[in-house]
Amino acid sequence: MKKFNVRDHEIVPEHVIISKKDVEALLVKYSITKEQLPKIKSADPVCKEIDAKSGDVVKITRNSPTAGKSIAYRLVVG
Amino acid sequence: MTKLKKIGKIKFGLLSPQEVRKMSVTKIITADTYDNDGFPIEMGLMDPRLGVIDPGLRCRTCGGRPGECPGHFGHIELAAPVIHIGFAKLIKKILQATCRKCGHLLLDEEAKKKYQDEIKGLKKIGRSTDYLIKDVFKNSVKIGVCPHCGEEQKNIKFEKPTTYMEEGHKLMPSDVRDRLEHIPDDDVELLGIDPNNARPEWMILTALPVPPVTARPSITLESGQRSEDDLTHKLVDIIRINQRFQENREAGAPQLIIEDLWELLQYHATTFLDNEVSGVPPARHRSGRPLKTLSQRLKGKEGRFRGSLSGKRVNFSARTVISPDPNLDIDEVGIPLEIAREMTITMNITPQNIKECKEYVRRGADRHPGANYVKRLDGQRIKVTDKNSEELAEALELGWKIDRQLKDGDVVLFNRQPSLHRMSIMAHKVKVMPNKTFRLNPAVCPPYNADFDGDEMNLHVPQTEEARAEARILIAVEENLLSPRFGGPIIGGIHDHITGLFILTRGTTLFDENDALELLRKSHVRDLEKPAMHENDKPYWTGKQIFSLILPKGLNLTYRAKACENCDVCKKSECKMDAYVVIKDGRLLCGTIDEKAIGAFSGGVLDRIIKEFSPAEGKKFLDNATRLAIRAITHFGFSFGIDDEDIPQEAQSQIDEIMMEAEKQVKRLIEAYEAGELDALPGRTIDETLEMKIMEELGKARDQAGNIASQHLGLENSAVAMATSGARGSMLNLTQMSTCVGQQSVRGERITRGYDGRTLPHFKKGDLGAAAKGFVKSSYKTGLCPTEFFFHAIGGREGLVDTAVRTSQSGYLQRRLINALLDLEVKYDGTVRDTRGLIVQFKYGEDGIDPSKSDYGKSVNVRRIIQNITGQDPAEV
Numbered sequence: 001m002k003k004f005n006v007r008d009h010e011i012v013p014e015h016v017i018i019s020k021k022d023v024e025a026l027l028v029k030y031s032i033t034k035e036q037l038p039k040i041k042s043a044d045p046v047c048k049e050i051d052a053k054s055g056d057v058v059k060i061t062r063n064s065p066t067a068g069k070s071i072a073y074r075l076v077v078g
Numbered sequence: 079m080t081k082l083k084k085i086g087k088i089k090f091g092l093l094s095p096q097e098v099r100k101m102s103v104t105k106i107i108t109a110d111t112y113d114n115d116g117f118p119i120e121m122g123l124m125d126p127r128l129g130v131i132d133p134g135l136r137c138r139t140c141g142g143r144p145g146e147c148p149g150h151f152g153h154i155e156l157a158a159p160v161i162h163i164g165f166a167k168l169i170k171k172i173l174q175a176t177c178r179k180c181g182h183l184l185l186d187e188e189a190k191k192k193y194q195d196e197i198k199g200l201k202k203i204g205r206s207t208d209y210l211i212k213d214v215f216k217n218s219v220k221i222g223v224c225p226h227c228g229e230e231q232k233n234i235k236f237e238k239p240t241t242y243m244e245e246g247h248k249l250m251p252s253d254v255r256d257r258l259e260h261i262p263d264d265d266v267e268l269l270g271i272d273p274n275n276a277r278p279e280w281m282i283l284t285a286l287p288v289p290p291v292t293a294r295p296s297i298t299l300e301s302g303q304r305s306e307d308d309l310t311h312k313l314v315d316i317i318r319i320n321q322r323f324q325e326n327r328e329a330g331a332p333q334l335i336i337e338d339l340w341e342l343l344q345y346h347a348t349t350f351l352d353n354e355v356s357g358v359p360p361a362r363h364r365s366g367r368p369l370k371t372l373s374q375r376l377k378g379k380e381g382r383f384r385g386s387l388s389g390k391r392v393n394f395s396a397r398t399v400i401s402p403d404p405n406l407d408i409d410e411v412g413i414p415l416e417i418a419r420e421m422t423i424t425m426n427i428t429p430q431n432i433k434e435c436k437e438y439v440r441r442g443a444d445r446h447p448g449a450n451y452v453k454r455l456d457g458q459r460i461k462v463t464d465k466n467s468e469e470l471a472e473a474l475e476l477g478w479k480i481d482r483q484l485k486d487g488d489v490v491l492f493n494r495q496p497s498l499h500r501m502s503i504m505a506h507k508v509k510v511m512p513n514k515t516f517r518l519n520p521a522v523c524p525p526y527n528a529d530f531d532g533d534e535m536n537l538h539v540p541q542t543e544e545a546r547a548e549a550r551i552l553i554a555v556e557e558n559l560l561s562p563r564f565g566g567p568i569i570g571g572i573h574d575h576i577t578g579l580f581i582l583t584r585g586t587t588l589f590d591e592n593d594a595l596e597l598l599r600k601s602h603v604r605d606l607e608k609p610a611m612h613e614n615d616k617p618y619w620t621g622k623q624i625f626s627l628i629l630p631k632g633l634n635l636t637y638r639a640k641a642c643e644n645c646d647v648c649k650k651s652e653c654k655m656d657a658y659v660v661i662k663d664g665r666l667l668c669g670t671i672d673e674k675a676i677g678a679f680s681g682g683v684l685d686r687i688i689k690e691f692s693p694a695e696g697k698k699f700l701d702n703a704t705r706l707a708i709r710a711i712t713h714f715g716f717s718f719g720i721d722d723e724d725i726p727q728e729a730q731s732q733i734d735e736i737m738m739e740a741e742k743q744v745k746r747l748i749e750a751y752e753a754g755e756l757d758a759l760p761g762r763t764i765d766e767t768l769e770m771k772i773m774e775e776l777g778k779a780r781d782q783a784g785n786i787a788s789q790h791l792g793l794e795n796s797a798v799a800m801a802t803s804g805a806r807g808s809m810l811n812l813t814q815m816s817t818c819v820g821q822q823s824v825r826g827e828r829i830t831r832g833y834d835g836r837t838l839p840h841f842k843k844g845d846l847g848a849a850a851k852g853f854v855k856s857s858y859k860t861g862l863c864p865t866e867f868f869f870h871a872i873g874g875r876e877g878l879v880d881t882a883v884r885t886s887q888s889g890y891l892q893r894r895l896i897n898a899l900l901d902l903e904v905k906y907d908g909t910v911r912d913t914r915g916l917i918v919q920f921k922y923g924e925d926g927i928d929p930s931k932s933d934y935g936k937s938v939n940v941r942r943i944i945q946n947i948t949g950q951d952p953a954e955v
Binding site: 032038 | 909923
């Protein structure tokens with residue numbers, strides 16, 4: 001069977017692992033600890049695809065009906 | 079602020095007899111409460127060590143005063159064990175699952191081990207073990223011979239409420255307790271019980287805790303007689319029987335008597351815990367009223383949980399029926415004098431207000447804005463009376479406090495249940511009035527969803543300056559004109575306000591100076607503009623001019639009114655319906671004011687004023703508009719009667735013809751169907767096609783008839799005026815009244831249920847015609863024939879059921895949603911977080927827009943900005 005990459009699907013938003021430095025900046029910006037970020041499982045199909053490991057932070061860029069583009073961050077767990 | 083405390087864990091378990099004795103401050107042995115001098119008897123039910131309730135005394139155990147001392151438990155040593163009624167069923171299950179001789183669980187070692195491991199695994203990952211436990215009980219009951227000691231098991235039957243029979247032989251509670259004692263801890267665990275916190279034998283009571291007196295206070299009646307709490311009465315019964323049991327046993331009474339007394343003790347212990355057990359007659363008070371015992375205190379709507387813990391009652395609140403008063407401002411609320419005199423605001427006396435305060439105190443409690451109480455620096459509260467008012471007023475000092483009665487202009491919170499959205503509680507300004515109802519401007523009915531058919535509303539008086547400031551700034555009616563749901567006005571003109579302005583502004587009605595000023599009498603407008611025309615040297619103004627006077631200067635707006643017929647080419651200002659509305663610099667140049675201008679939920683003019691000027695300006699406009707509308711509608715007079723549904727003879731015959739034609743058409747369709755000539759529509763069966771075609775035909779007929787009727791009913795007809803202005807009702811309502819009610823339906827289909835092959839015995843079997851399937855040809859005015867009436871009742875009932883089901887379902891849906899979301903908060907950095915600080919959204923709604931400040935959900939209205947800058951509508955350029 002042909003392998004299908006979930007990231008190619010049009011309703012799957014763009015996921016990018018962000019660098020350690022960017023994570024630091026993000027935590028400072030919202031004055032939070034890593035644990036206060038929303039979570040995503042490392043077993044999530046997209047995480048598997050981009051090879052995100054527990055402890056990474058992914059940046060998700062979605063199309064939003066209200067704001068055009070919206071950015072969210074998730075901590076990879078489990 | 080008190081620091082937040084986290085609950086580490088909650089442990090559930092049973093009280094062991096040792097624990098009961100350990101926490102007990104005294105053993106209770108006598109059933110008497112007080113001696114002849116009125117002092118509590120030691121080791122009696124009112125023992126002073128159990129806590130204090132009489133003011134002035136101190137607790138003998140902890141030394142606390144009433145209110146400080148939480149009370150302390152005592153205990154009764156039961157002469158014989160009794161079953162705890164709450165566990166009766168579980169005891170039965172355990173007895174059946176364990177060996178009658180050795181107490182082991184009736185499973186072999188292998189099965190036991192298997193369950194133990196599985197339970198351990200599940201507990202480790204924090205999952206529920208319920209289904210495994212159920213399995214253990216199910217499997218062990220089946221086994222007839224104990225795998226451990228080889229004892230044959232006898233069948234145990236449970237006879238409600240508290241008797242256990244082993245093959246015709248009664249098990250006394252002491253026997254039961256013996257058996258439960260024998261169960262090893264390991265086996266207890268398999269029964270779903272943690273042996274460290276709850277041994278099964280503790281389900282049999284041997285020592286009964288006696289609740290502290292603070293939990294069952296006695297009250298002194300006016301006659302000086304003491305009246306005891308229900309729980310105390312029950313405890314008295316228990317002790318009496320307990321004593322008698324003991325005496326009889328020691329005297330060596332026959333077994334029969336002992337057993338009877340044991341039963342009686344069981345009965346009292348049972349009803350002490352729960353007085354509503356099935357199979358047990360409830361214990362009654364001397365008057366015949368069932369006693370309210372422990373379980374009854376917790377259960378139900380007024381019980382501890384729903385009534386006392388999750389539900390609270392508040393002071394400084396009032397509730398009464400509401401009624402309308404269009405002369406009030408929209409942010410006012412009329413309050414009965416009696417309520418205003420009862421409700422108070424605490425004033426701290428300062429150098430600035432001491433004179434004012436003295437005046438309130440001097441007036442006393444009986445002359446309206448007065449004061450009810452004075453609070454001195456030492457904390458003493460003195461009631462202001464006729465006699466001491468002068469004296470108190472003179473004695474007032476800085477730092478004292480007075481409780482001042484509510485007066486005009488105070489801020490209060492006004493609320494109507496169900497409080498479904500934030501506009502269900504708004505801050506109003508007080509207006510003290512005679513009579514006994516709360517009065518409010520009918521324009522604020524939509525956010526509260528209130529009407530005046532007997533609705534009651536609540537009122538709360540904020541007690542601190544901070545609360546009052548918050549009420550003014552955040553909760554005031556003025557601040558809630560726009561709904562956070564869709565960003566449009568939720569408060570606006572209703573019914574008569576819309577009709578009034580509709581007839582005032584429609585066409586060019588002329589008014590002389592007297593009439594014009596009369597209309598504007600209550601609208602804070604004093605100067606008329608240049609008259610539109612002169613006749614016989616007398617100046618005349620148009621209704622549009624008069625309305626323009628209450629519009630703010632600088633308002634520009636163009637839109638199409640509700641009456642717009644969506645012509646292919648808009649005739650703009652030449653519109654024959656006068657539906658093209660143009661407002662330039664606060665002057666209504668053409669068009670008619672209707673629901674789309676000032677209505678709640680849809681008022682465009684109102685919306686623009688609030689957003690482009692200010693909420694205050696919007697409030698002013700709404701006040702003026704509603705008053706002008708009321709004056710206008712009373713000026714013209716407006717009524718609706720049965721003759722408004724009259725239709726001229728020639729129209730009636732036209733309608734009859736249409737109906738005949740439709741019926742013929744239906745007959746033709748049926749004939750075609752029966753002859754098999756009907757072609758099925760794509761995706762439908764022939765039967766469905768026929769149904770659809772008939773429905774369509776009859777619908778068309780009703781609409782045609784309605785159109786003919788409305789041709790003969792002009793805007794001079796009140797119902798038409800209300801429908802086209804959007805004030806109330808629709809043309810469909812009017813058609814149903816005057817022409818034809820139309821097809822009745824159940825689940826969107828013609829009515830088919832009833833007898834075999836027909837709806838009613840008045841029709842032939844298999845009749846598919848219009849009348850046989852619920853088409854109502856008559857109008858409400860002519861009246862329905864019996865079969866039509868029946869079909870109408872069917873259709874109407876479906877509507878009622880639908881609304882009932884929908885409201886309960888959507889109500890529960892909303893409750894769950896709110897419970898899930900209620901702790902989320904938008905923080906100052908724009909993120910949405912829960913109570914732990916966990917981020918839910920990085921920007922509220924992804925765009926950070928407050929919908930109540932948005933333009934119908936959009937953050938910017940580009941078209942509007944262009945129009946404001948260039949002065950031209952971009953659509954027209």
